[in-house]
Amino acid sequence: MSERHRLLDAAAIVGIGATEFSKNSGRSEMRLAVEACEAAIADAGLTPDQIDGWVTYSAETNPEIEVAKNLGAGEMTFFSRIHHGGGAACGVIQQAVLAVSAGVADYVVCYRAFNERSGRRFGAGVQDRPAQATAESAGFAWYAPFGLLTPAQWVAMFARRYMHEYGATSEDFGRIAVADRTHAATNPKAYFYNAPITLEDHQQSRWIVEPLHLLDCCQESDGAQAIVVTTPDRARDLPNPPVLVRAAAQAAGDHQEMMTSYYRPSITGLPEMNLCARQLYNTTGLGPSDFQTAVIYDHFTPLALPQFEEFGFCGRGEAKDFIADGAIELGGRLPINTHGGQLGEAYIHGMNGIAEGVRQVRGTSVNQVPGVEHVLVTAGTMVPTSALVLGADRGGALPAPSTRSFGFRGRRGGGSPPR
Amino acid sequence: MHESGTTDGAAFLARCKAFEGREVDALVAPDPVNQAMIRHWVEAIGDTNPVYTDPEAAAASVHGEIIAPAVMLQAWTMPGLRGTARGPGDTNPQSQLLNLLDDAGFVGVVATDSEQEYARMLHLGDRITARSVIDEVSAEKRTALGVGHFITTRIDYTAADGELVGTQRWRILKFRPGTGRGTVNPPVAAEPEPEPEPPRRMPRPRPGTTLDNLFFFEGAMERRLLIQRCAACQVLRHPPQPRCDRCGAYDWDTVEACGRGTVYSFVVNHYPQVPAFDYPLPIGLIELEEGTRLVAQIVDCPIEEIAVGMAVEVTWLDDDPDLVVPAFRPAGSGS
Numbered sequence: 108m109s110e111r112h113r114l115l116d117a118a119a120i121v122g123i124g125a126t127e128f129s130k131n132s133g134r135s136e137m138r139l140a141v142e143a144c145e146a147a148i149a150d151a152g153l154t155p156d157q158i159d160g161w162v163t164y165s166a167e168t169n170p171e172i173e174v175a176k177n178l179g180a181g182e183m184t185f186f187s188r189i190h191h192g193g194g195a196a197c198g199v200i201q202q203a204v205l206a207v208s209a210g211v212a213d214y215v216v217c218y219r220a221f222n223e224r225s226g227r228r229f230g231a232g233v234q235d236r237p238a239q240a241t242a243e244s245a246g247f248a249w250y251a252p253f254g255l256l257t258p259a260q261w262v263a264m265f266a267r268r269y270m271h272e273y274g275a276t277s278e279d280f281g282r283i284a285v286a287d288r289t290h291a292a293t294n295p296k297a298y299f300y301n302a303p304i305t306l307e308d309h310q311q312s313r314w315i316v317e318p319l320h321l322l323d324c325c326q327e328s329d330g331a332q333a334i335v336v337t338t339p340d341r342a343r344d345l346p347n348p349p350v351l352v353r354a355a356a357q358a359a360g361d362h363q364e365m366m367t368s369y370y371r372p373s374i375t376g377l378p379e380m381n382l383c384a385r386q387l388y389n390t391t392g393l394g395p396s397d398f399q400t401a402v403i404y405d406h407f408t409p410l411a412l413p414q415f416e417e418f419g420f421c422g423r424g425e426a427k428d429f430i431a432d433g434a435i436e437l438g439g440r441l442p443i444n445t446h447g448g449q450l451g452e453a454y455i456h457g458m459n460g461i462a463e464g465v466r467q468v469r470g471t472s473v474n475q476v477p478g479v480e481h482v483l484v485t486a487g488t489m490v491p492t493s494a495l496v497l498g499a500d501r502g503g504a505l506p507a508p509s510t511r512s513f514g515f516r517g518r519r520g521g522g523s524p525p526r
Numbered sequence: 527m528h529e530s531g532t533t534d535g536a537a538f539l540a541r542c543k544a545f546e547g548r549e550v551d552a553l554v555a556p557d558p559v560n561q562a563m564i565r566h567w568v569e570a571i572g573d574t575n576p577v578y579t580d581p582e583a584a585a586a587s588v589h590g591e592i593i594a595p596a597v598m599l600q601a602w603t604m605p606g607l608r609g610t611a612r613g614p615g616d617t618n619p620q621s622q623l624l625n626l627l628d629d630a631g632f633v634g635v636v637a638t639d640s641e642q643e644y645a646r647m648l649h650l651g652d653r654i655t656a657r658s659v660i661d662e663v664s665a666e667k668r669t670a671l672g673v674g675h676f677i678t679t680r681i682d683y684t685a686a687d688g689e690l691v692g693t694q695r696w697r698i699l700k701f702r703p704g705t706g707r708g709t710v711n712p713p714v715a716a717e718p719e720p721e722p723e724p725p726r727r728m729p730r731p732r733p734g735t736t737l738d739n740l741f742f743f744e745g746a747m748e749r750r751l752l753i754q755r756c757a758a759c760q761v762l763r764h765p766p767q768p769r770c771d772r773c774g775a776y777d778w779d780t781v782e783a784c785g786r787g788t789v790y791s792f793v794v795n796h797y798p799q800v801p802a803f804d805y806p807l808p809i810g811l812i813e814l815e816e817g818t819r820l821v822a823q824i825v826d827c828p829i830e831e832i833a834v835g836m837a838v839e840v841t842w843l844d845d846d847p848d849l850v851v852p853a854f855r856p857a858g859s860g861s
Contacts, residue, residue, distance in 0.1 A: 238731070249765050252849065253853075255795075268834065317796070369791075369819055
């Protein structure tokens with residue numbers, strides 16, 4: 108497997124658009140998708156008839172042909188889906204990068220839209236899913252009859268072991284929630300605008316599944332987010348400053364399961380995220396110190412911690428120290444989730460986090476970090492996942508990537524990247 | 527989690543138990559089994575079987591005549607719209623028992639289940655009498671709704687000549703509101719002897735089965751904890767799969783686990799609450815002595831005593847007749 112690929116600076120994000128984020132949109136999921144896509148296309152300075160590629164998640168309920176029809180987008184030459192939910196977020200962008208760089212489409216819209224609070228709630232898990240003689244249904248046979256039914260419960264099993272092995276505490280998880288909600292408090296688009304929390308609030312929130320409190324869990328949201336991708340050359344003719352997709356990676360680890368990789372020798376790391384890191388670093392020549400801000404996937408706070416470890420921001424088990432003392436809040440050494448994350452802004456399966464990465468590179472975030480050159484964006488954890496490095500366009504004269512290797516090559520199954 | 531007033535609890539239970547076997551009342555049906563009530567009932571239910579309404583079809587059936595739907599059994603002796611309101615000075619034993627529970631704070635009430643057995647079909651003209659007896663008052667139980675006592679009433683239905691035509695067991699729960707699941711420190715009485723739980727309102731979620739994992743659930747029905755083994759290289763694997771990813775063999779058999787293991791990790795579920803389970807619900811990731819891991823409920827252990835590394839042994843949850851699943855309890859706590 109090559110961990111360096113030819114997708115370096117192969118595409119740019121030129122448009123972002125979203126609906127409002129709420130608990131009850133009052134509109135169909137289809138309408139949300141169409142509104143977000145229309146807004147993203149307009150933001151890009153394009154018209155719908157120019158869009159010829161569409162990418163979304165396999166969990167999406169709005170078919171690309173229906174969205175295109177609503178927008179009057181006409182013909183399409185590329186359409187694709189990435190499996191599951193939040194782990195797909197950056198993989199959807201990678202599909203668009205592949206399509207425009209291969210020339211099978213000129214402008215690709217990536218989207219995710221749902222009424223995930225007022226409609227079918229993801230937090231309810233698989234309790235209503237009928238037992239079937241399919242491989243995916245048989246996979247749930249090891250959890251559903253035993254009462255382990257929801258994403259929060261699946262994640263809590265990792266969290267408990269992580270606490271046991273590294274001495275992390277619920278307060279350490281709470282620091283992720285506090286950072287998210289602190290940033291959401293100053294983001295008017297965030298559901299929890301003007302509603303910061305303290306660590307004490309986190310500790311006093313009720314148990315959802317021990318060791319996870321309510322405030323360790325992302326929201327359930329109604330809303331939609333869309334993103335437009337094209338080639339860097341085309342991007343430079345459009346109104347917004349191009350945001351380069353410097354590298355995009357997908358990854359599934361050895362013995363990967365969908366949320367329940369409980370059978371690996373160790374379950375406290377995220378080998379699939381390590382594989383994302385190896386690809387991104389080896390493709391771009393960048394390393395952990397090259398990011399001024401990051402969007403760290405946060406469906407549940409405990410699994411933010413090993414992401415810092417897999418990306419080499421700190422050693423294994425040291426994330427609790429890395430995130431202490433406001434390090435991940437504005438003004439800290441690596442502010443994360445400046446939009447408020449999925450706990451604070453909205454849970455749109457990671458697509459809204461990618462949009463925040465775009466704003467940070469454009470310099471238009473409401474919580475702008477100064478001097479942003481590169482943003483790391485990650486997708487869902489404990490699932491087949493994906494990640495991006497977004498970067499500023501330097502007029503087509505980007506420095507060639509260095510040839511230094513970060514030693515990630517060949518590490519598998521929970522090896523720790525060097526610091 | 528023991529409450530201090532266990533002795534008081536035992537005395538209170540004894541007072542409740544004194545009602546067991548006492549006859550509540552005997553209701554004589556105001557009308558004999560009749561075609562009009564049957565017609566209204568089957569129309570409301572949507573049952574178009576002619577054996578209930580068409581004399582010719584009924585005569586040609588195995589019954590030879592019009593019969594009443596069996597599940598109408600309770601309808602014939604129902605006291606009607608005005609019913610029978612319970613008052614504080616009521617001398618009816620059932621009212622006295624309910625008042626006793628009310629006074630002890632068990633003011634909530636919910637009907638949990640009703641079982642009926644039919645001795646024979648009812649025919650037009652049958653005159654039914656229902657005799658109710660307080661069958662059982664359970665020890666204090668912790669339920670999803672709250673701490674309370676189940677009261678089972680047995681009702682014998684007889685025809686005019688005294689022939690038993692059907693029996694009903696009617697169960698209600700009298701509970702203390704606000705002491706249900708999600709309560710941090712619910713007052714729970716010590717409960718040394720296990721008693722049969724009332725039937726669950728909903729069975730636990732079924733497993734999706736394929737030819738690759740069916741053996742596990744079939745083994746569980748026989749209380750055998752099976753692990754898949756590669757027939758070629760002998761490696762054990764869970765979850766099972768059709769091909770050995772080590773040696774490539776498709777042939778496999780199973781070994782029966784010894785049932786001992788340790789808690790590798792665990793969670794305690796609080797929300798959302800699914801009717802098939804009681805909450806808080808501890809679930810472990812169990813590492814078996816044989817080396818494989820599996821997810822299963824942790825039972826017979828106070829939640830605060832569950833810990834990573836705790837030695838456990840298998841036991842079986844068989845409250846669903848067609849789905850037995852393994853669970854784990856502290857090692858040595860059985861037998």
